Amino acid sequence: MLDKKLVAEILDEALSTGGDFAEVFAEDSKTKNLLVGNGKVESAGTNLLRGVGIRVFKGMFQTYAYTNLLDRENLLKTADKAAAAIAGKSEKRIIDLVDVAFEDKHKIRKSPFELERSREAEIYCGVAEHMAAASSLVLRTDISGAYKSRKILVANSDGVWAEDEQNRMRIVMSAVVGRDNLTEQAGESNIGGLIGAEIFDLYNLEEIAEDVVRRAVNKLDAGDCPTGVMPVIIGNEFGGVIFHEACGHSLEATSVAPGTSEFSGKLGQRIASELVTAVDDATIPNAWGSINIDDEGTPTQRKVLIENGVLKNYMVDKFGGRRMGMSSNGASRRENYKFIPTSRMSNTLILNGKSTEEEIIAATPHGLYAKKMGGGSVHPTTGEFNFSVDEAYLIENGKIGTQVKGAKLVGHGADILPNIDMVGNNMAYACGMCGSISGSIPTTVGQPTIRVKELTVGGQK
Amino acid sequence: MNVQKFVDAVYAEAQKSGADEFQIEYAYADRQRLELFEGKIEKQSATEDQSLSLAVKKDGKVGYCCSGNFDEATIPEIVKSAMENARLIGEGEENFFYDGKGEYVKAESYRPLPGRLSALNPVAFMQEIEKRAYAADKRITQVQKVVFSQGKNRRIMRNSLGLDLSREDESAGCSVMVTAEDGNCKEWGYKGVAFDKEEDFDAAFIAGKATEDALSRLNGIKPESGMTEVVFENKCFTDILAFLEGIASALNIQKQKSQFAGKIGQLVAAPIVTITDDSLLKGGYATTSFDGEGVPTRKKDIIAGGVLQTYLHSLKTAHKDGVAPTGNGAGWNGAVETMNLYLQPGNVSKQELLEQVKDGVYIDRLNGLHAGFHMVSGDFSFGARGYLIEGGKITRPLVQFTVAGNYYQLLKDIKMIADDLEFRTSGFGSPTVWVDGLTIGGK
Numbered sequence: 073m074l075d076k077k078l079v080a081e082i083l084d085e086a087l088s089t090g091g092d093f094a095e096v097f098a099e100d101s102k103t104k105n106l107l108v109g110n111g112k113v114e115s116a117g118t119n120l121l122r123g124v125g126i127r128v129f130k131g132m133f134q135t136y137a138y139t140n141l142l143d144r145e146n147l148l149k150t151a152d153k154a155a156a157a158i159a160g161k162s163e164k165r166i167i168d169l170v171d172v173a174f175e176d177k178h179k180i181r182k183s184p185f186e187l188e189r190s191r192e193a194e195i196y197c198g199v200a201e202h203m204a205a206a207s208s209l210v211l212r213t214d215i216s217g218a219y220k221s222r223k224i225l226v227a228n229s230d231g232v233w234a235e236d237e238q239n240r241m242r243i244v245m246s247a248v249v250g251r252d253n254l255t256e257q258a259g260e261s262n263i264g265g266l267i268g269a270e271i272f273d274l275y276n277l278e279e280i281a282e283d284v285v286r287r288a289v290n291k292l293d294a295g296d297c298p299t300g301v302m303p304v305i306i307g308n309e310f311g312g313v314i315f316h317e318a319c320g321h322s323l324e325a326t327s328v329a330p331g332t333s334e335f336s337g338k339l340g341q342r343i344a345s346e347l348v349t350a351v352d353d354a355t356i357p358n359a360w361g362s363i364n365i366d367d368e369g370t371p372t373q374r375k376v377l378i379e380n381g382v383l384k385n386y387m388v389d390k391f392g393g394r395r396m397g398m399s400s401n402g403a404s405r406r407e408n409y410k411f412i413p414t415s416r417m418s419n420t421l422i423l424n425g426k427s428t429e430e431e432i433i434a435a436t437p438h439g440l441y442a443k444k445m446g447g448g449s450v451h452p453t454t455g456e457f458n459f460s461v462d463e464a465y466l467i468e469n470g471k472i473g474t475q476v477k478g479a480k481l482v483g484h485g486a487d488i489l490p491n492i493d494m495v496g497n498n499m500a501y502a503c504g505m506c507g508s509i510s511g512s513i514p515t516t517v518g519q520p521t522i523r524v525k526e527l528t529v530g531g532q533k
Numbered sequence: 534m535n536v537q538k539f540v541d542a543v544y545a546e547a548q549k550s551g552a553d554e555f556q557i558e559y560a561y562a563d564r565q566r567l568e569l570f571e572g573k574i575e576k577q578s579a580t581e582d583q584s585l586s587l588a589v590k591k592d593g594k595v596g597y598c599c600s601g602n603f604d605e606a607t608i609p610e611i612v613k614s615a616m617e618n619a620r621l622i623g624e625g626e627e628n629f630f631y632d633g634k635g636e637y638v639k640a641e642s643y644r645p646l647p648g649r650l651s652a653l654n655p656v657a658f659m660q661e662i663e664k665r666a667y668a669a670d671k672r673i674t675q676v677q678k679v680v681f682s683q684g685k686n687r688r689i690m691r692n693s694l695g696l697d698l699s700r701e702d703e704s705a706g707c708s709v710m711v712t713a714e715d716g717n718c719k720e721w722g723y724k725g726v727a728f729d730k731e732e733d734f735d736a737a738f739i740a741g742k743a744t745e746d747a748l749s750r751l752n753g754i755k756p757e758s759g760m761t762e763v764v765f766e767n768k769c770f771t772d773i774l775a776f777l778e779g780i781a782s783a784l785n786i787q788k789q790k791s792q793f794a795g796k797i798g799q800l801v802a803a804p805i806v807t808i809t810d811d812s813l814l815k816g817g818y819a820t821t822s823f824d825g826e827g828v829p830t831r832k833k834d835i836i837a838g839g840v841l842q843t844y845l846h847s848l849k850t851a852h853k854d855g856v857a858p859t860g861n862g863a864g865w866n867g868a869v870e871t872m873n874l875y876l877q878p879g880n881v882s883k884q885e886l887l888e889q890v891k892d893g894v895y896i897d898r899l900n901g902l903h904a905g906f907h908m909v910s911g912d913f914s915f916g917a918r919g920y921l922i923e924g925g926k927i928t929r930p931l932v933q934f935t936v937a938g939n940y941y942q943l944l945k946d947i948k949m950i951a952d953d954l955e956f957r958t959s960g961f962g963s964p965t966v967w968v969d970g971l972t973i974g975g976k
Contacts, residue, residue, distance in 0.1 A: 100602070104614075109788060112623030115597075115866040118614035122602035136578035140601050141536075150581075157577045193621055212789045248789055248909050255792065257909040291910075299758040299935070299974035330570060332677055332712065334719070410582060447904030449916075453677070453712055453721040456933060458901035458916025480905060480914035480935045480974065528755070530914050530935020530974025 073098045073235075074124070076169050078144060079227045082126065083167050085151040087229060090160020091128035091135075093390075094151075095228040097367065098124045098142075099409040104184075105218035106193055111200040113193050125409040126154045133158070134391050136412045169227055172234040174371040178358050180239045180268035184219040187269045192217060195272060196243075202278045203247055206285040209292070211255065212248040215281075217241070219268075226369030234369035240264065240360070240514060241271045242503060245281055249288040256477075258288035258462070262310065262502040264514075265358045287444075287463060290475055297464060297479040297531025303439035304481060304527040305432055305467065310445050310502040312517035315350060316420050317450040318457040318485035323377055323385075324403075325392025325415035326509065327453075334455045334486045338383050344489035346381040347425050354402065354418035360503040361419040361516035365402070368413055372402035377420075381490075387415040407511025414509060419516035425495025429521040432494045434470045440479060440529055441465045441472055447504075448481075455485035480530040488524055496521035536561075536583060539603055540689075543587060546612045548693075552589035552619070556630050556692035558864070559585050564684035569659040575678075586864075589615040590630060594622035597865065628867060629848040633696035635829040640813045642820035643958075645705040645728035655681045658707070658736055665740035666711050672751065673744050675712040677721070682706050696827045706958070709739055713747035722747025727958050729816065749920075753930035756921065756975035762893030763936060763971045764886065764922060767953050769897045770876070771961035776940060777808060778871045779908050781835050781843075783850035790909055792941050796841045802944035804839040805879060812860060812872035819872040819960030825864025830872060833859065836944075845869040875962030879950035883965045886951045888925035894973055895920045895927050896936060911940040914974075935974035946970045 079096050086094035103119040123140035124147060137153040139146055196215040203213040219241040226234045242264030248257045260283070263275050306314055319335075327333035335343060344350075354363050354372035365371050368390050375385045388396065389404030392415050405416040433441065441464065448459030461479035465472045501518025540559050547555040561583045568576035586599045589612070596618030598611045622628075659679040666676045683705040691697045708725035724742035726733035733739070765773065785791045793801065802808075812830030814820050824830050826848050834842050843859060844850070849867030851858040863870040887895075898918040906913045914937035921929045938946075949967040956962035 106621065108623075112626065113621050114623065114626055116618035116621040117596075117866075118598040118618060120598070120600040120602040120607060120611065120614075122604065122607075132575060133573065134576050136576070136580070138578075138580050138582075140581075140583060140603055142604070153579045156579075157574070189617065189621055214788075250789075255789075255909045257790075257907060297914075299937075299972055301976065330675075330677065332675065410580065412576065412578065447901070449901050449904075451721065451900070453710075454719055456916070458905070458935070460901060460904040460914060477910075478907075478912045478914050478937055480901070480916065480937065482916045482933050482935055482974070484933070528933060528935070528974060530758075530916075530937050530972070532912070532914070532937045532939070532972050 073100055073223065073225050076233065080167050080169060082147050082151045083227065083229050085148050086126050086128050086155050088162045089155040089158040090162060091130045091155060091158050093129040093229055095127045095226065095368065096124060097409055098225040099222065101220060101222040103218060103220040105216060106189065106196065107214065107216040108193065108196040108200055109214050110212055111197050111204065121408055123409040126151050127412065128154045128158060129391065130158045132394060138409050167229050168231050169233040170231050172232055172365065172369055172371065174364050176364055177355055178266040178362055178364065182269035184241050184269045185221065199277045199281050203281045203285055206282045207249065207289050209249040209251050209289055210247055210285060211250045215243065215245045217243045224367065226367065228369065232369045234365050236364050238266060238363060239268055240266055241268060243271065245284055247285045247288045249285065249292060251292050254292050256288050256291035258284050258291060260284050264503045265360050266362045267358050291477055294475040294477040296533040297476040297529065298533050299529060299531050301526050301528050303436055303523060303525055304529065305436060305439060305441045305521060305523045306445065307443040308496065308498045308519055308521050309500040310517060311442065312421060312501060312519035313445050313448055313504065314459060315422050315519060316417060316517045317448045317459065318488050320417050320420045321450050322455055322485055324387045325389055325396060328386050329392040329395040332453055335383060341383055342381050343383045344378050344381040345492045347495040348378055348381055348489060348492055349423045350378040350421065351376050351423065352387060352417050352420045356419050359419045359516050360514050363418060366404045367406045368400060368404040370400045370402040370404065372418065375401055387417060389413060389415040405510060405513050407513055411510040416508060416510060416513055417506060417515050419501060419518065421499065421501060422519035422522065424497045424499045424520050427494050427496050429496050429498055432496055432521055432523050433467060433472060435494065436467050436523065437470060439467045441467050442479065442481065450485065457485060458482045476531065478532050482528045482530060488527065491525040492522050493525050494523040536603065539605065540585065542608055543585065543611060546608050547587060547589060550589065550612050550616055552591055552616065554590040554630050554693045556588045557585065559689045561687040562684060564682060566680065566682040567655055567659065569663060569679040572660060572663065574656060587611055587615045589619050590628065591616065591619045593627040594619045595628035596622065627852060629852060630692045630694055631696055631827045631848060632694040633698065633827055637822045637829045638813055640820045640822040641815050642702055643727065643729055643816055643818045644703055649734060650683065650705055650728060653734065661736035662709050662740045665737050666709060666744050669740060669744035670748055672713045672715050672748060673711055674714040677710040677712060679709045680707065690827050698823055698827050700821065707739065709743045711743050711747050713751055715751045718752050720747050720750040750918065750930045753932035756894055756931050756934050756973050758973060758975050760970060761973050762890050763968050764890055764893060764895045765966045765968065766895065766897035767955045767963050767965045768957055769899060770963040770966045771957050772899045772902055774874060774876055774963050775961050776906060777835065777874065781845050782869045783844040783846045783854060784867050784869055785908065786844055787850060787853055792911060793841060797843065799841055800839045801841045802836050802839040803947045805950055806836055806839050806944065806947055807834055807877040808836040808874065809834050809877060810871045810874045814873040817873035817960060818956060818958045821872060824860045824862045825870065826862035828858050828860045828862055830860035845871060873960045873962065875954060875956065876950065876964060878952045878954040878964040880952055881949065883951045883953050886949050886965060886967055887922055887927065889949065890922055890967055891925050893922045894931065895922050913938060913940055936971050937974065938971040942970065943968055
């Protein structure tokens with residue numbers, strides 16, 4: 073993207089006013105997407121992005137400037153803009169940029185850019201036909217596919233030169249069904265990864281599509297969810313969003329470093345039930361939230377966040393780490409060059425326990441079984457979270473009972489963790505998009521089925 | 534190659550491509566942002582952003598390519614991608630460009646008070662806010678951050694039918710977030726301003742609002758679960774109102790995703806409800822004389838006296854329905870957007886409204902909005918914060934509860950509307966609203 077000599081010159085310019093660290097981040101990405109609505113291509117788009125962000129640190133001060141005009145003159149001007157806010161004298165040093173060595177753990181097998189898009193459209197149209205045929209109640213189907221290739225280069229005044237290419241592909245589908253005056257919708261967004269066109273060999277799209285229709289139809293018969301405090305069993309896979317929101321965000325340096333997080337200063341302390349061991353692992357081969365190096369050029373790692381209930385680690389980036397007295401653990405990410413990178417999650421999972429899902433349900437006289445979670449959010453200051461449940465059932469006498477709709481779970485992250493009293497052995501993970509101050513990034517959530525002793529459930533009844 | 538030359542080169546390449554029609558949009562944004570923590574600027578950014586979007590039409594179908602890559606060598610790829618995308622579109626998905634021949638009304642949109650910002654020292658102003666927030670009360674334990682930002686935007690749109698439009702605007706803002714603690718209880722408070730009112734230049738005012746917000750929430754209780762009278766704070770109700778953008782979207786209606794299908798001329802809300810989309814509102818945050826497709830905008834009621842008046846149309850959806858576009862095109866494949874959307878105020882004061890409610894729940898923050906709302910069924914369940922209403926007065930703070938109902942029913946269950954219309958910088962506005970029949974999930 074840029075040559076080493078020019079980058080060294082930019083770094084030098086960025087440090088000209090006395091900064092103690094400078095970084096150049098260059099990105100060149102290409103995204104293609106297709107939307108098939110009711111079996112017809114309704115929209116097709118291409119998005120090209122290329123730009124450079126320049127960052128300078130001086131102690132606990134950071135400045136940032138970016139541009140997408142990449143000629144030498146403009147890049148140096150951008151470096152000056154970043155440097156301008158620091159009014160000091162340059163301490164000249166020689167920057168020797170050396171390639172960071174890392175193993176590519178996420179090789180793709182087939183480039184999606186080599187797949188004919190008309191062929192891709194045919195596949196989605198075929199799946200749409202299958203969906204429409206699955207039930208006479210289907211009113212509308214949507215299938216969208218997107219792939220993105222993202223080339224990044226990170227170089228900094230510590231001599232780091234790191235380049236990587238991230239290829240991601242994802243397919244999302246949904247169905248609207250109706251009967252009498254009722255309409256419902258269900259979807260599936262868990263088809264994706266740091267993978268290429270092999271996605272079509274790895275997943276049986278028709279089977280998944282049928283399941284989407286079945287779930288939408290079942291919702292038509294669901295009753296209103298009761299309201300109140302009760303035991304809640306949270307299913308595996310996307311159920312992990314609860315840990316991501318209720319706990320994960322509060323373990324990011326962004327809120328830990330300034331002391332805002334409820335988990336600030338609690339390393340080594342018991343914060344969760346001893347049944348809980350959780351990791352953030354960016355190294356899982358080809359997983360949706362995986363990356364070889366982070367957006368500061370640091371190779372990623374598997375971080376044990378909580379071990380048997382005890383807080384062990386945080387997500388740390390370079391700048392947050394300065395305030396915390398910790399070094400980066402490869403957790404710094406950004407949507408693109410327009411954002412200042414900061415500590416974020418990758419693949420965040422609660423690891424397996426010993427119970428089977430059947431045992432957990434049988435051990436629960438009454439409560440809510442949140443089989444499929446929807447999205448949620450958290451406020452890191454108070455740790456207060458909220459989640460929607462997409463597919464929920466009442467538990468009656470240790471058995472799965474009536475399906476209910478419109479369930480919402482609310483509570484405090486710090487309260488839920490000690491209250492996890494059963495952990496299953498069926499860990500699975502799912503794709504998601506996580507939004508925060510450095511933009512929207514792909515992350516994986518995951519867990520086995522777990523039980524929370526009590527949670528506030530908000531429904532319409 | 535400078536940007537003007539680049540745009541011209543894309544235009545020339547598109548002319549050669551065999552496209553029947555084409556349209557180019559160029560957007561430029563220039564922003565400065567400062568973030569203060571513990572008396573010092575911790576983050577500072579100066580950014581320049583440009584993007585170009587090409588839409589080509591071939592045999593009635595439109596394909597897009599959006600590029601933030603201004604490398605000259607990319608030009609053929611931009612045009613080729615857009616053409617390839619047009620060819621992929623299925624039958625019956627005809628889309629259109631606008632020729633710019635309609636009448637554009639000059640609109641005065643939001644801008645920071647003229648001359649005032651240049652006289653302001655942002656760093657000193659932010660330090661003053663932080664200082665005043667700490668001084669407000671000893672229970673204010675942290676000023677999490679103070680943010681100041683300022684920017685300029687420019688947008689150019691032109692096409693092969695003769696459309697040639699441009700727009701420039703500027704914006705500025707300042708916000709502060711604080712933490713209040715009392716024993717084990719921790720709460721946050723926030724205030725943001727857009728420098729378009731005199732009070733926005735008063736550091737004490739900003740600090741006061743944020744600290745009051747946090748302090749008033751300390752030591753909250755959970756409300757009782759069940760059905761109760763619910764009052765939404767004016768700005769908070771804009772979160773609810775904003776869903777109308779999707780529900781009244783002709784695109785969603787054509788896709789059978791909204792229950793407003795076939796309801797024009799019918800009662801869809803309480804008779805006291807009139808909801809207006811005023812693209813030309815003086816000083817409005819979303820005021821514009823043309824929409825994302827270059828179509829002239831106008832003021833219109835979406836719901837008047839409870840009766841649905843119109844859907845929101847782009848060129849594509851209007852053609853499908855055989856009606857005129859409403860100036861709500863978002864500029865992408867038939868999608869629509871509202872401009873300044875607001876609920877018309879009633880004629881009672883907020884205080885009078887609360888007195889009539891007597892006892893209930895007052896909600897001033899909603900969260901989990903996106904995940905908690907199902908447009909197709911209308912069912913929603915949100916996390917909420919607020920206060921108890923006891924004897925017509927706002928009393929104790931409430932924590933950790935949910936509010937649930939059905940959107941289509943909520944519109945009909947609006948019982949009273951106060952006279953305190955206020956806008957958010959998102960362009961949505963509302964007065965305080967009393968709604969019947971919602972379920973609160975707490976204790």
